[in-house]
Amino acid sequence: MTSVKAPLARLAARPGAVLFPAFGLILLVPLAAAFIPIFDGGAVGNLKRAFSDPRFLRSFGYGVSQAAASAALAAVVGLPGAFLLAKRRFPGKRILSALSAVPFCVPPLIIAIGFVLYYGREGFLNRTLQSAFGFSEPPIRFLYSFAGVVMAHGFYNFPVVMRLVGDAWASAPKRHEDAARLLGASEARVFMTVTLPSILPALGAALSLVFLMCFYSFVIVLLFGGPGVGTPEVELYRAARFEFDRPLASSFALVETLVAMLALAAYGAFERRTVGDRRDAERSVPSRFRNGGEVFASFLYGAFIVVCFVGPLASIFVESITIRTAARSAGGFGWGNYASLFARKGFGAAIVNTILLGLSSAALAAATGFALSVGLKRTRSGIVSRLLPLLPLGVSSVVLAYGWNAAIGRPSVLAIAMVQAVSAYPFALRAIQSSVGLSDERYAEAARSLGSSRLGATLRVRLPMAAPSIASGFALAFAMSAGDANAMIAAPVSGFETLALLLFRLAGAYRLDEACAAAVILALATGSIFFLKDARDGLS
Structure with missing residues (x-):
């Protein structure tokens, strides 16, 4: 009996010894199941067949090119905002900073609906331009094309560039900049020789992350890609769901995962340089605008963001309170669309399912994030400390959902929860790791010296100290799970519908009035959770 209790006691003392393998399984099992069908009839033959299919290489060419173009557009739009956040003090700065939450708390499907309502x-x-300038045809027609996909991705993800580069810009070596000015360097030369090299790693990390997010984009490409056009993610979905060609679907899954791992390696390299550059940096104090030119340029930038980015989001709310007549013309404003949505059969169940699924995936992501944070602080392996936090970023939720479907033989709610936990885990880990990494180990060691077990020291010392950050990671994971529809679309569970999936189905049925009402409710729910998390982080 003692021989059985001893290993159990050791496992209880090291929760990471249980959580790490468990989390590895929920990542590796679906990946293996997603790749195994390649070997049905011979892996080489199936890969040759895949590469000989014209849409295979076309989808990868499209996926890589749209992701690269979207990342470039996000950088062009985000860099001026990064400068303003880092270097200038002005009214409305908090609002600009708050936009950085959009890619994480506003589902891409909501952005897609907003673009249809605004740019369609x-x-x-188009209605405004036709009315103002008398155009007989709509002047803006880019939506259902490559340009439409790039525009939606670029504007959706520019806040990522703005936040990551803005943080690095605020920590740029001000003393070096001042020294260069004293030596007679112009502002342009100071930027090119001092400032730009200091923010390049952060820019590279932001571009790599945006590239990954756009390469794995599913809903936006599904809606705006046009007939016969798709990224590997969309083609995997079509091959598995409609053609029942599992070897082809697995070929898409394998090759797209390899491409994503290359982008992930680039992100990891840039991120390490960014962290290293910030260790001894001191944050500069933002100043007021120096001249009227800066004020005017900032005003133009703000107007551009309002028109091109805030406009589509605002149009969703306006449409949600617009009462349409039988001829689809506006018949006034009211809350009828919300009343129709609330009266819809299954709406209450969708709300409950969203909450339960979000709580499950967030609990798993936060628990694993905390255990891994403690483990990473004590590990001496550089490979482990670099690989484990980033690995899930290189795997798409559609691939994982397809893999679980293949492994279990049918869609499963538990599998969806695990897929969403894996997707949210890197971001939850980042929120938790900052607290655990800065905590003083002397308190835990003091508890150990007073007779506490390793598990007791973790539960009584490390866990309470990290509790606020764990709550932040949990909230972020919950918001991401509540807004995620990718896994649910790729592997729908019969009789189980979340608010995000209901939104997708309403939009697909062209019931945009109710879809917009659902989008507002979903955005308010996920956005409120995220902003409460940010407010707590700011207070702490």
């Missing part, structure tokens, strides 16, 4: 042929912007 019958959208608000």
